[in-house]
Amino acid sequence: MEQYSEFAFVYDELMDEVDYDGWVDYLEQLIANEGVKVQNILELACGTGNITIPLAKKGYDIAGIDISDEMLGVAREKSEEDGIELVLLEQDITELDFDVENLDCVLCACDGFNYITEDRDLEKIFIKAYALLKDGGMFIFDISSHYKLSEVLGDNTYGENREDVTYMWQNFYCEEDETVEMELVFFVKEEDGSYTKFEEFHRQRAYKEGEVADMLANAGFEAVKLFGDFGFEAPSEDAERIFFVCKK
Numbered sequence: 471m472e473q474y475s476e477f478a479f480v481y482d483e484l485m486d487e488v489d490y491d492g493w494v495d496y497l498e499q500l501i502a503n504e505g506v507k508v509q510n511i512l513e514l515a516c517g518t519g520n521i522t523i524p525l526a527k528k529g530y531d532i533a534g535i536d537i538s539d540e541m542l543g544v545a546r547e548k549s550e551e552d553g554i555e556l557v558l559l560e561q562d563i564t565e566l567d568f569d570v571e572n573l574d575c576v577l578c579a580c581d582g583f584n585y586i587t588e589d590r591d592l593e594k595i596f597i598k599a600y601a602l603l604k605d606g607g608m609f610i611f612d613i614s615s616h617y618k619l620s621e622v623l624g625d626n627t628y629g630e631n632r633e634d635v636t637y638m639w640q641n642f643y644c645e646e647d648e649t650v651e652m653e654l655v656f657f658v659k660e661e662d663g664s665y666t667k668f669e670e671f672h673r674q675r676a677y678k679e680g681e682v683a684d685m686l687a688n689a690g691f692e693a694v695k696l697f698g699d700f701g702f703e704a705p706s707e708d709a710e711r712i713f714f715v716c717k718k
């Protein structure tokens with residue numbers, strides 16, 4: 471039932487419609503727009519390395535941290551296949567223990583911070599990111615918006631019947647603590663044609679943009695810009711992904 475355990479082995483397949491190359495280009499554009507020179511990057515909640523590996527291929531020195539041993543295992547396998555050396559650490563980012571300071575950039579992509587459901591934990595991460603960055607360094611992350619989690623994913627159920635994996639994904643939105651509880655059931659096809667079933671339970675927090683901006687200010691980030699849905703404009707009310715671009 472733990473999150474991102476067996477799911478790790480089908481994660482990339484189920485994310486095959488996400489344009490990670492485009493995502494990486496967008497991140498580079500956000501950095502370029504700030505005129506900051508970035509060489510070393512720490513990526514939080516790096517998962518299977520879908521952002522980490524392309525950035526490493528582009529020549530950045532990048533380290534990735536994730537709480538899931540299985541997700542990191544997939545990242546390790548992929549980077550070995552590509553002949554890329556990555557520093558990958560298994561850690562809970564709410565207890566971040568990383569001792570290389572003066573970093574050019576700290577990143578977190580694709581909902582990593584929605585999994586941090588308590589304000590105090592998210593603020594703790596922001597404080598640590600601020601401490602790890604050099605002066606002028608960039609902290610860039612995105613979250614699924616409050617609108618997306620409360621209204622789009624909300625209490626909905628999704629499912630898909632694919633060639634190798636079938637899943638059902640049921641959501642329950644709790645207004646009181648502004649979280650979505652996600653019950654996921656997977657059936658993965660084995661070589662002999664049988665199916666293996668497994669279940670996971672995920673919980674994501676719906677943060678309002680203003681709440682996050684306040685936490686960033688408390689952590690010391692004075693210059694913070696918000697963009698919506700891979701654009702370069704302030705997020706619209708129905709933006710589903712909010713990018714925060716912060717400069718130390």
Ligand SMILES: C[S@@+](CC[C@H](N)C(=O)[O-])C[C@H]1O[C@@H](n2cnc3c(N)ncnc32)[C@H](O)[C@@H]1O
Pocket residue numbers: 473474514515516517518519520521535536537538541561562563564578579580581582585586
């Ligand atoms: C939706 S995945 C995103 C993975 C990757 N960033 C990507 O773009 O594909 C969310 C990731 O957050 C990680 N995660 C959730 N809570 C975490 C925590 N407390 N510490 C570290 N990683 C965490 C999960 O293990 C998972 O790999």
